[in-house]
Amino acid sequence: MDQITPRHDLASEKADRHKWMVLSNTTLGMLVAFVNSSIILISLPAVFRGIGLKPLDPANTDILLWTIMGYMVVTSVLVVAFGRLGDMFGRARIYNIGFLVFTLASIALSLMPTGPGAALYLVGMRIVQGIGGALMTATSTALLTDAFPPQQRGLALGINTMAAIGGQFVGLITGGLLADIDWRLVFWVSVPLGIVGTVWSFVSLRDRRLPQPGRLDWFGNISFALGLVLVLTGITDGIQPVGGAVMAWGSPKVLIELILGVAILVAFVAIERRVQQPMFDLTLFRIRAFTLGNAASLLSSVARGGLQFMLIIWLQGVWLPLHGTSFEETPLWAGIFMLPLTAGFLIAGFVSGPLSDRFGPRAFAAGGMVLGAASFVALALLPADFPYGLFAALIFLNGVGSGLFVTPNATQIMNAVPARERGQASGVRATTLNAGQVLSIGIFFSLMILGLAWTLPGVMETRLIAQGMPAAVAHQVAAAPPVAT
Template identity: 25%
Template sequence: MSTNAAGTGRKGLVLAAMIFAVAMTFIDQTIVSIAAPKIQTELHLSGTGVQWAINSYLLAMAAFFAFGGRLSDTFGHRRMVVIGVIVFAGASALCGLTPTGSLAQTWIIFFRAVQGLGGALMYPAALAIVVNTYELRERGRALALFFGIAGGLTAVGPILGGYLTEWTWRGIFWVNIPVALVALLLIAVSKPVTRFQAAPIDYRGLVLIVCGVALSVFGFQQSSVWGWHNPAIGLSIAAGAVLLVLFYRYERRQDSPLMNVAIFSDRAFLMQCVVLGLAMTVFLPMFFFASEYAALSLGQTTQQAGLTLLYFFLGFMVTAQIGGRMLDRVGAKRPVVVGSVIATVGYYLWASKMTSLDLNKETWYIVMAGAGMGLMVGPANTDAVNRASSLSYGEATGITMTVRNYASSLSVAILGTVLVSVFQSQIASTLVSQGVPAATASKLAATATHNGGSGQGGTGTGSGTIPQWVRLDFAHGAQTVFYIMAGMMALAAVVALFGLPGGVQADSTASTPAEEAATAA
């Protein structure tokens, strides 16, 4: 069966169906960040609780993406997309129904994690369907459209979240339900056809990766609350790291692993995963920290903060199309390297202007940062997935998305700690300069950073009642975070320059006798 199984006439419809399916996952990566302050206030969540409401989603996707990829290659891509859409929409409805009271924090964190599980089941299968539908020479443009539109929907999150939050923050979850219904309708009409091959599921590997990811992120996440002096922090991070190493060693010995780690022997695939991991320490965390900066330092409302982030995607959506065409024409290396360099410069200059507290001085650098990310993310992801056989696109997508979401989740935790530390230090120094005793200044600073405006919730209502010096102190914390982001993108550029092969990738996905015998779904 040809990999172009959907037929030329249905390609566009299949692509539209998959874009609608994954649209929910992209929107929810950012929409909760913009509404977090209001959720925290109405549900009386702790600062750590609201950050977990954001991170539990990314954490669940990171932990279960490999599982979702394996399931899609085993039971059928279309089937897993449908299941994932239903799970995601159901969890979204329950997030919107979060009760007030003592149960609220546990409820919303749990069902945000279930949303992440739904996304992990859905996304690898959806991308595998798109890859199977288009020939290798067409995929760059098709996936540029996929990532450009789906990624552009990430921009809808802050904007839509700002408007819906003015009505009710619960609407940010309920908006997923009509999107899910459209996706299911398009899937039913387009009937995408892909190949899959039954294989046993590695549940031991699943336990190892879920526990390893969860413990390592938990340690960094809680470090700003418990303090690095607490032995539980180091133990949690160390245990998570050990479990992830054990997972890798265990998977190498399995005949039917959850994650085929042998694919990392392909140097280009490994380097693209490193590049994607570095890029994702920047891409998704940027929305959270930029939203906090916009609210606390610039005094913007949730609507205004959402519109500010639209500048980022003006750059992103344009260059995503350019990157896809470059991938088809000259290969992945050039757009990945050039995009990483542009993003480095954009984030660095954006950071340099943050303490001016003047959005007009930052706008073009926000656009530049977005343009750089748009140019490199799609080609890096597509080039990595293209290196898998046609029967393991779901698995390859699961691997790349595990890397992406684990990096994002870890970055939110680590950069959140950095932001809190710098903000607290700045406040203490400012108070001392105003004549407050050092010991008292330290206590006041600790209280201020852990009760809103800490990068873990904030006020989100504008900073009109916040003193100018506090706004500036928070800007210094955000500036440090964005300088680190610039450094991560510079490292991505170096890895891509020296680690990626040049030229257009050869088509290595020709059907083998075993693949021709695979069942069509």
């Protein structure tokens, strides 16, 4: 016994040290990946001007939207497959490869050329970055669940989730600040963090569970990827103008993309029910906590994803200029004025993790969504020229609601599945979050465009003429597609 006890203590100490190593590395990874997903949103006009594109030219709308949404689309499509690869070949190995791919793409973006071909280079490298982000996102939650005991998972997942979603808001402020200095800094900021994280992950992360060898389900992977790409591409194409229509939802191209995508996803389900080693084990959906948790995650992401986008437009395009801020300075100040949302999320996310470990996740997740819904109703009642104190209080409450929901919901999902299938469960959860964001932007963008198309042209033409602009020019400006506006 005298010889066994020290060995047991040593193993316990090693496992304890390793779990904090996993938490610190995956938190850095999620922070970098999600900062990168939002930093481009607020700095895109500066990036477009830097590479020689006119951000307000309707002909560049496709490049604009795919620069924003391409990262999210590719991440949504690949995380389930990468989660399965993590179960088969080792979650730490897949995560490490993801950090490397992400960092190499960040370096390539920081060296981006200007002039002809720069737009395609930008979109292409953002997609490669998304592949690296998908490899990390698909495995980070599973690595944490493997490393931490059940009574500490809420704390670990809470910190990791705060880094992920909090990183989206950090990206807004960072993008606004760096875009004012030099557009290339928007991409350079990810490089040193990516290099440190890549080296650190390869040196420190190890799988605590043996991989589960198996065959890759090619038909399942291809059908899922193709179906989801078509659906998400249809959503992206649907919010763009076509012909004389303000949006393309009724165009043959978009209808074919959506219908064919849904049909292929139905075929994917049929394939997965027949193969011996499916890409995704559909029997996991028999677990009530897993199914309902992911459904709630999708709905929460749909509600939250477009909010960030709309508030940025509201602040940059309306409120800040009304209060004397020049358009050149609006990116930075829009990020700063969004800080209450970040603060609410971080505070609630940090508190809800340990409390859900102690009291259970259900009450916190449900209460967070109720609070979030109430804040949405209040935001909808605000006038365009709102008092900032009230706006700050409402977005703070919205952040608190999201923070109370996300961590307990993630804990509930991951605790519900068998240990051997945590990789694909983590991938499904990440898919609901990312696909929900793309769907959310499609919904919010469509509502905004409909509102602009309904009221803006007449008001804009009248006001421009009143300011002395020739009637023919005013009519031409007011007739621009709402997307360009």
